[in-house]
Amino acid sequence: MLQTVRRTGLSIEQVEGVESVIIKFRDxxxxxxxxxxxxxxxxxxxxxxxxxxxxxxxxxxxxxxxxEEDVQLVASQAGVSLEEARKALKATKGDLARAIMYLKxx
Numbered sequence: 001m002l003q004t005v006r007r008t009g010l011s012i013e014q015v016e017g018v019e020s021v022i023i024k025f026r027d028x029x030x031x032x033x034x035x036x037x038x039x040x041x042x043x044x045x046x047x048x049x050x051x052x053x054x055x056x057x058x059x060x061x062x063x064x065x066x067x068e069e070d071v072q073l074v075a076s077q078a079g080v081s082l083e084e085a086r087k088a089l090k091a092t093k094g095d096l097a098r099a100i101m102y103l104k105x106x
Contacts, residue, residue, distance in 0.1 A: 011041035021050050024059075031055045064094040078103035 015037040023030040035052035066089045075085035077100045088099040 009043070013039050013041075015039055015048070021052070027059055029057045029059060031057060062093075064090065066090065066094055070094070070096060074099045074103070 018035050018037045021032040021035045021037065023032075032050050032052040032054055035050050038049045040047040040049065066086065070089060071082055071085045074080075074089055074096060075082050078085065078088070080088075080103050084103065085099065088103050089096070092098040092102060
């Protein structure tokens with residue numbers, strides 16, 4: 001079977017040394033403990049297959065207080081609308097420099 005897989009251009013490898021795999025959502029995390037991880041290379045892309053003990057954790061979402069002054073500063077420095085600046089500030093948890101850099105690189 002391995003020869004058939006190789007002839008089709010697939011490459012399968014066991015990924016060693018993985019202690020846990022975390023899949024993050026907006027409001028929770030799935031943690032796979034003692035994972036068995038396999039990587040599959042298919043047509044230039046890598047696909048990971050993960051099996052193991054799954055634990056679900058709720059995330060505490062901290063609401064960041066963003067002032068209108070900060071929104072206006074980011075909007076003027078990045079040359080974007082107030083709404084775009086507000087979204088960038090929320091995404092960067094109120095970090096002005098990161099928000100400006102994010103908007104300028106987009």
